[in-house]
Amino acid sequence: MxxxxxxxxxxxxxxxxxxxxxxxxxxxxxxxxxxxxxxxxxxxxxxxxxxxxxxxxxxxxxxxxxxxxxxxxxxxxxxxxxxxxxxxxxxxxxxxxxxxxxxxxxxxxxxxxxxxxxxxxxxxxxxxxxxxxxxxxxxxxxxxxxxxxxxxNQPKTSSDETITISVKEYDELVESSIFLTCLENAGVDNWSGYSFAKELLEEYE
Known part of the structure; x- marks a missing residue:
């Protein structure tokens, strides 16, 4: 006891x-x-x-x-x-x-x-x-x-920028990140459209 x-x-x-x-x-x-x-x-x-x-x-x-x-x-x-x-x-x-x-x-x-x-x-x-x-x-x-x-044991520095998002947005971001990792591990970077997708991403940025 x-x-x-x-x-x-x-x-x-x-x-x-x-x-x-x-x-x-x-x-x-x-x-x-x-x-x-x-x-x-x-x-x-x-x-x-x-x-x-x-x-x-x-x-x-x-x-x-x-x-x-x-x-x-x-x-x-x-x-x-x-x-x-x-x-x-x-x-x-x-x-x-x-x-x-x-x-x-x-x-x-x-x-x-x-x-x-x-x-x-x-x-x-x-x-x-x-x-x-x-x-x-x-x-x-x-x-x-x-x-x-x-x-x-180390405090966060003032340069650590943060944002506040909803639980739904957070879960969606985590799911998307995990799915992207799975795609890359499966060889998606060898896909013929991968380079085009990267170009589209640069345009969004």
Whole structure:
């Protein structure tokens, strides 16, 4: 049976250890939450935690991870952690992160602890225990693979230009990119019309 520790205990553990600053660099999709909807965060088939939305909630989905896990945060926190976050709507849209965390690797056995939103959260050996700078009570877990996929110890530079597009447009672009790769692997560059298609592309550009 997994050991349970209190919110106070996990905060004491985190603040007594050395942590490092990391910066989120992967885009996410997000929408306004429906009041009272329950969002269950699932990582590799295991329930990490769950949360119930209120009228001031946003549902965030990590679109670059294998689990494409979802979680809930407040509209205020979302606006402070994502570019143009104040423009959140009921529709899924893509947002670029500007948030950062202090994080430490968890070397102990698995434990469950009370997350900032009042629900239990599990952390395993090798995962990361994270805290929001200047918010000492916001302590939570990020699974190891998801952490390295979405956070870097190097901040994004101001030269990293970004845009916001809809989920539909994003999915279409990804599908088109994958299909183009498949065509090239199948030898489409040997097709008699390939050079003409490249010329048409240059005209569009």
């Amino acid at each position: 997994t050991t349970q520790i209190s919110k106070t205990e996990i905060q004491q553990i985190f603040h007594s250890q050395t942590s490092n600053r990391f910066y989120k660099f992967r885009e996410v999709q997000a929408r306004k939450a429906i009041p009272c909807e329950v969002v269950v965060t699932v990582i590799n088939g295991e329930i990490e935690t769950k949360n119930v939305a209120d009228q001031d909630s946003v549902v965030v989905m990590n679109i670059t991870t294998k689990s494409r896990e979802q979680h809930i945060i407040s509209t205020t926190k979302f606006a402070s952690r994502y570019q143009n976050g104040e423009n959140i709507t009921e529709d899924w849209s893509t947002f670029q992160p500007i948030g950062e965390v202090d994080a430490m690797e968890w070397f102990e056995d698995s434990v469950e602890f009370e997350a900032p939103w009042g629900e239990l959260m599990i952390i395993h050996k090798g995962d990361f225990l994270c805290g929001i700078p200047d918010s000492p009570t916001d302590i939570y877990r990020i699974a190891r693979a998801e952490f390295f996929d979405t956070y870097s």
